[in-house]
Amino acid sequence: MSDNLSWASILIAIGSLLVSILSLISSHRNQRRIVLIEEQRQRERELTALQASLRPELRKTEKGSYRLCLVNSGKAEARNVRVKLDGVPLNEHPVAVRGSDIPTLIGANSEVSCVLAITHDSPRPPYEIEIRWDDDSGMDRVYRGTLTF
Numbered sequence: 001m002s003d004n005l006s007w008a009s010i011l012i013a014i015g016s017l018l019v020s021i022l023s024l025i026s027s028h029r030n031q032r033r034i035v036l037i038e039e040q041r042q043r044e045r046e047l048t049a050l051q052a053s054l055r056p057e058l059r060k061t062e063k064g065s066y067r068l069c070l071v072n073s074g075k076a077e078a079r080n081v082r083v084k085l086d087g088v089p090l091n092e093h094p095v096a097v098r099g100s101d102i103p104t105l106i107g108a109n110s111e112v113s114c115v116l117a118i119t120h121d122s123p124r125p126p127y128e129i130e131i132r133w134d135d136d137s138g139m140d141r142v143y144r145g146t147l148t149f
Contacts, residue, residue, distance in 0.1 A: 050136040052078035052106065056129050058147050059113070066095075068147070069113040070106060070131065078106040078133040078141075085127045085147070090114075095122050106133075125149055 053074035059067050068090075072078050081104045083090040090096055100115040118124065131143040 049075050050138075052076045052108070052133060052135040052141065054078055054081070054106065054131050054133060054141075054143055056083075056131060056143070056145070056147055058116075058125060058149060060149070066116045066118045067113040068102065068116050069111050070102060071111040072106045072108060074135070075108050076135045076137070077108055078135055080104055081106055081131065081133045084130040086123070087128065087130075093127075095127075 051074050052072050055071050055073070057069040057071060059069055061067060068083075070081065070083070081102060083102050085093040085095070091098075091101060095116045095118050097115045097117050102114045103112045106112050126146045126148040129143075129145055129147045133141050135141055
């Protein structure tokens with residue numbers, strides 16, 4: 001009986017050891033996954049800090065005129081900003097106002113605007129808009145959408 005008991009104790013000990021080893025391996029794998037996820041999040045935070053984030057807004061002023069506003073909600077400045085409406089550069093579009101151009105540099109968390117001559121004789125919104133810019137991320141940045149009232 002004592003031989004059976006000692007074999008049973010050995011088998012239980014071996015089983016416990018195997019469970020412990022499997023738990024250790026599983027824990028190590030999970031820890032590695034968590035580290036990789038945190039590293040990815042850190043890279044994303046660093047990239048976000050280098051990016052400008054532009055979006056357009058069409059606003060009607062108190063005087064009844066219209067302004068195209070470009071809002072940079074990013075943490076970096078946008079440089080070399082280029083805008084197209086309906087596939088043509090903004091300054092060549094029928095609603096463009098001479099001398100009221102969008103600045104090519106937009107600071108972080110700021111906005112710029114220009115006057116648009118939207119009249120009964122000009123093309124009415126919606127306009128297809130494309131905005132391209134450079135920032136510290138080194139990536140070609142672009143926004144495409146539809147501009148409406």
